[in-house]
Amino acid sequence: xxxxxxxxPNTVSNVGCGYDVLGFxxxxxxxxxxxxxxxxxxxxxxxxxxxxxxxxxxxxxxTVAVQALLSASGVNRGFNISIQKGIPPGSGLGSSxxxxxxxxxxxxxxLDRPFTKKELVAxxxxxxxxxxxQAHADNVAPSMLGGFTVIRSYDPLDVFNVPxxxxxxxxxxxxxxxxxxxxxxxxLPKEISLKDGVQQWGNMAGLISGLMSNDFDRIGRSLQDxxxxxxRKTLIPHYDEAKNTALEHGAIGFNISGSGPTSxxxxxxxxxxxxIKKACSSIYEKNGIEVLSFISKINPEGAHII
Amino acid sequence: xxxxxxxxPNTVSNVGCGYDVLGFxxxxxxxxxxxxxxxxxxxxxxxxxxxxxxxxxxxxxxTVAVQALLSASGVNRGFNISIQKGIPPGSGLGSSxxxxxxxxxxxxxxLDRPFTKKELVAxxxxxxxxxxxQAHADNVAPSMLGGFTVIRSYDPLDVFNVPxxxxxxxxxxxxxxxxxxxxxxxxLPKEISLKDGVQQWGNMAGLISGLMSNDFDRIGRSLQDxxxxxxRKTLIPHYDEAKNTALEHGAIGFNISGSGPTSxxxxxxxxxxxxIKKACSSIYEKNGIEVLSFISKINPEGAHII
Numbered sequence: 001x002x003x004x005x006x007x008x009p010n011t012v013s014n015v016g017c018g019y020d021v022l023g024f025x026x027x028x029x030x031x032x033x034x035x036x037x038x039x040x041x042x043x044x045x046x047x048x049x050x051x052x053x054x055x056x057x058x059x060x061x062x063t064v065a066v067q068a069l070l071s072a073s074g075v076n077r078g079f080n081i082s083i084q085k086g087i088p089p090g091s092g093l094g095s096s097x098x099x100x101x102x103x104x105x106x107x108x109x110x111l112d113r114p115f116t117k118k119e120l121v122a123x124x125x126x127x128x129x130x131x132x133x134q135a136h137a138d139n140v141a142p143s144m145l146g147g148f149t150v151i152r153s154y155d156p157l158d159v160f161n162v163p164x165x166x167x168x169x170x171x172x173x174x175x176x177x178x179x180x181x182x183x184x185x186x187x188l189p190k191e192i193s194l195k196d197g198v199q200q201w202g203n204m205a206g207l208i209s210g211l212m213s214n215d216f217d218r219i220g221r222s223l224q225d226x227x228x229x230x231x232r233k234t235l236i237p238h239y240d241e242a243k244n245t246a247l248e249h250g251a252i253g254f255n256i257s258g259s260g261p262t263s264x265x266x267x268x269x270x271x272x273x274x275x276i277k278k279a280c281s282s283i284y285e286k287n288g289i290e291v292l293s294f295i296s297k298i299n300p301e302g303a304h305i306i
Numbered sequence: 307x308x309x310x311x312x313x314x315p316n317t318v319s320n321v322g323c324g325y326d327v328l329g330f331x332x333x334x335x336x337x338x339x340x341x342x343x344x345x346x347x348x349x350x351x352x353x354x355x356x357x358x359x360x361x362x363x364x365x366x367x368x369t370v371a372v373q374a375l376l377s378a379s380g381v382n383r384g385f386n387i388s389i390q391k392g393i394p395p396g397s398g399l400g401s402s403x404x405x406x407x408x409x410x411x412x413x414x415x416x417l418d419r420p421f422t423k424k425e426l427v428a429x430x431x432x433x434x435x436x437x438x439x440q441a442h443a444d445n446v447a448p449s450m451l452g453g454f455t456v457i458r459s460y461d462p463l464d465v466f467n468v469p470x471x472x473x474x475x476x477x478x479x480x481x482x483x484x485x486x487x488x489x490x491x492x493x494l495p496k497e498i499s500l501k502d503g504v505q506q507w508g509n510m511a512g513l514i515s516g517l518m519s520n521d522f523d524r525i526g527r528s529l530q531d532x533x534x535x536x537x538r539k540t541l542i543p544h545y546d547e548a549k550n551t552a553l554e555h556g557a558i559g560f561n562i563s564g565s566g567p568t569s570x571x572x573x574x575x576x577x578x579x580x581x582i583k584k585a586c587s588s589i590y591e592k593n594g595i596e597v598l599s600f601i602s603k604i605n606p607e608g609a610h611i612i
Contacts, residue, residue, distance in 0.1 A: 021508040152512040153505070158527060162515045191497040197533065199459070200503060201510040202327040206458040208514040209468045221464060227503065 002110045003036030008102035008303040009146075010086055011094040012170060012257040012264050013138035016223035017203035021151050023142035025299040026170065029093070030086045030143070032306065033062065033102030037110060038078035043067060050085030051095070061096045061127030062103035068126035069104050073114050079107055087292075089131075090181075091174055092258035094139030100127025101143040105303040117144055117302070121159055132181055139258065146302030148211055165214040167268040168298050171251070171276045173242060174262040176290040179235045184259030187231050196226035216252050216268050223253025223266065236261045237289060242280045249276045270295075308416045309342030314408035314609040315452075316392055317400035318476060318563040318570050319444035322529035323509035327457050329448035331605040332476065335399070336392045336449070338612065339368065339408030343416060344384035349373060356391030357401070367402045367433030368409035374432035375410050379420050385413055393598075395437075396487075397480055398564035400445030406433025407449040411609040423450055423608070427465055438487055445564065452608030454517055471520040474604050477571040477582045478563065479548060482596040485541045490565030493537050502532035522558050522574050529559025529572065542567045543595060548586045555582045576601075 009030035013023035038044065043063045045055035057063035062081055070077065081103055089095040104123045108115050115123075124140035141159045142149035152158040192200075206222030209215070233239040233256065242263060246254040250272040251265035265276045273295045284291035315336035319329035344350065349369045351361035363369035368387055376383065387409055395401040410429045414421050421429075430446035447465045448455035458464040498506075512528030515521070539545040539562065548569060552560045556578040557571035571582045579601045590597035 017507060018511065019507070020504045021511060150508065150511040150515065152508045152524075152528060158512070160512075160515070160524070162511070163519075188500065191499055192503050193497055194494065194533065197498050197503045197506060198326045201323060201325070201507040202456065202458045204507040204510040205324070205327060205456040205468070205514050206464070206466075208511050209456065209466070209518065212515065212518045213469075218458075218466070222458060227500065 001037040001039070003034065004106050004109050005032060005034045005306050006102040006106045006303055007032055007306045008098040008105065008143050009299045010098055011139045011142045012172070013094060013142070014225065014228060014256065014258060015207070016225050016253060016255040017200050017207055019225065019228050020136070020138055022148070023094070023138045024148045024170070025142045025146055025302055026093070026172065026296040027299045028296060029294065031098035031102050032084040033099060033106055034082040035103060035106035035110065036080045038080055041076045041078040043078060044080050046080045046082045048083045048085065051088035053089070059130070061131045062099040064130040065100035065104045065124050065127035066107050069107055069115070069120070069123040072123065073111065075111060077111070079110070090178055092179065092256065092260045092262040093172070093174070094143060094258060096131045097124065097128060097139030097143050100124040101140050101303050105144065109305065118159060120144055122157055142302065144303050146300045147298065162208055162211055164211040164298055165216070165268065169267050169270065169273045170296050170298065171246070171265040171267065171273050171280070172257065172262060172294055172296060173264065173280045174292040175237060175284045176292065177237060177261050179259060179261045181259045184232055184235060188228060189231070192227055199224070199226045219266065220252030223255055225255055229256055232256055232260050236263065238283050238287060239263065242283055245279045245283060246276045249279050251276050307343040307345070309340065310412050310415050311338060311340045311612050312408040312412045312609055313338055313612045314404040314411065314449050315605045316404055317445045317448045318478070319400060319448070320531065320534060320562065320564060321513070322531050322559060322561040323506050323513055325531065325534050326442070326444055328454070329400070329444045330454045330476070331448045331452055331608055332399070332478065332602040333605045334602060335600065337404035337408050338390040339405060339412055340388040341409060341412035341416065342386045344386055347382045347384040349384060350386050352386045352388045354389045354391065357394035359395070365436070367437045368405040370436040371406035371410045371430050371433035372413050375413055375421070375426070375429040378429065379417065381417060383417070385416070396484055398485065398562065398566045398568040399478070399480070400449060400564060402437045403430065403434060403445030403449050406430040407446050407609050411450065415611065424465060426450055428463055448608065450609050452606050453604065468514055468517055470517040470604055471522070471574065473574040475573050475576065475579045476602050476604065477552070477557070477573065477579050477586070478568060478600050478602060479570065479586045480568040480598040481543060481590045482598065483543060483567050485565060485567045487565045490538055490541060494534060495537070498533055505530070505532045525572065526558030529561055531561055535562055538562055538566050542569065544589050544593060545569065548589055551585045551589060552582045555585050557582050
């Protein structure tokens with residue numbers, strides 16, 4: 001009976017002006033998903049470590065996603081799934097997406113790849129639907145595909161990568177406070193002013209062209225969010241102070257990762273990254289808030305066998 | 307006394323998802339602006355042919371724009387300006403922008419280039435302010451700079467070009483009906499749904515990355531507008547029929563130019579362009595509406611001396 005172990009990376013989604021349409025995966029942080037074939041046709045979560053999550057196969061995002069894959073392929077096979085969470089849910093780093101992505105990638109390998117990586121995104125999205133009520137792709141797509149990933153359209157699903165400078169570094173700052181994705185969605189306005197919209201798609205033109213032409217200044221100028229940041233930053237303690245500090249220390253840009261509370265800075269320089277990490281972390285430490293912070297390249301590969 | 311003649315091209319602005327932030331200039335269609343130095347310090351419109359426009363120097367966009375340049379440079383010089391309009395105002399092809407752009411470019415040359423082309427954009431915008439009440443850059447910037455031009459931000463002004471496939475052809479369809487820019491602005495909603503916004507910046511990511519990677523399919527899929535097209539198309543007779551016809555004849559995309567009534571199709575194939583031009587024109591002809599239609603490459607140069 002085959003078995004396989006997959007690493008599926010955590011992700012920064014939205015990336016400033018890309019609310020709901022843009023994300024990139026990190027290096028070194030993600031879920032390890034071990035999948036082995038069963039003799040029967042059951043899907044069984046054997047164990048989950050690193051977070052308190054449902055092992056009921058109708059509720060766990062990984063089994064929901066795998067079930068979507070099996071239904072689409074018409075295959076009647078069973079699998080045991082063990083998940084080592086890199087980071088618990090509620091970080092803003094696409095934790096649930098990692099498990100869905102790892103599980104469907106693993107099962108696809110064990111079935112001799114009936115689907116491309118891009119096709120697997122749609123199955124992993126079903127995991128997201130089961131956890132948040134909406135089949136978002138802005139975490140699952142970058143976690144699966146690697147690199148800066150655009151979800152241009154959901155219906156039909158149109159997902160693709162854009163080239164980016166390999167020197168780019170993300171400094172990730174995760175203060176240990178709780179922000180639920182559902183609440184962070186709820187406080188977003190249902191309507192935005194046309195003026196804010198114009199700014200947002202102007203910045204998107206700047207960010208994409210900046211990434212594709214290695215123009216760090218333009219990436220930085222474009223890393224702005226007229227839509228989610230103004231309301232969501234109120235859920236993140238010391239956000240403005242952290243942002244100002246990061247920019248003072250040379251970050252080209254700073255914004256919220258997903259629905260927070262994690263934020264991230266971008267830079268192309270390793271020393272600058274260290275200095276941002278240290279300065280932003282100390283803001284939380286001196287205020288008695290535990291903080292997890294690290295520096296990562298943009299993961300170009302996405303989900304892969306380990 | 308020096309004199310100089312400038313060609314400043316007409317432009318397609320908005321370009322689907324790029325409302326207020328994106329435009330490109332055409333080849334062969336634009337204003338010819340002849341500027342000569344005077345012995346005194348007056349700005350005088352000598353004549354305008356091809357349209358009925360004010361020759362009062364406080365009202366004409368060209369002299370208003372030149373005055374902005376002269377004020378910024380602190381130079382006290384006078385000029386005579388003659389304008390041969392390529393196309394009258396009200397087309398959706400940035401007619402007023404051509405005159406402002408041509409005039410400031412000409413005066414800058416006669417003053418031995420105190421400003422870069424990019425810096426001239428801000429002066430030409432003052433012409434737009436005088437004609438429409440708002441200092442828009444989505445016509446003046448591409449007419450000045452050439453190529454696909456992004457206005458990422460107005461405050462501070464951040465304008466740049468994005469690379470595009472040189473094979474790209476625009477089929478321009480201008481039914482001779484009147485749509486005033488002011489009215490076309492007025493009917494736009496002041497607020498848009500977050501959902502429409504997400505679509506718009508997702509399409510912007512697709513359009514920019516498609517242009518920069520010569521991906522014609524992606525350019526076509528992204529050439530959509532959730533904001534202005536749904537309301538403005540009601541001002542353009544037979545718009546849906548023209549759009550469907552263009553797409554059936556192989557256009558990769560179709561949308562409104564500026565505030566209309568001109569629409570445009572994109573294709574990379576000359577034969578397809580001819581067939582789109584013929585089919586769309588005949589829709590208007592058979593309905594008794596005069597139509598001006600032509601095929602143009604994306605003008606890479608913008609304003610230049612002739």
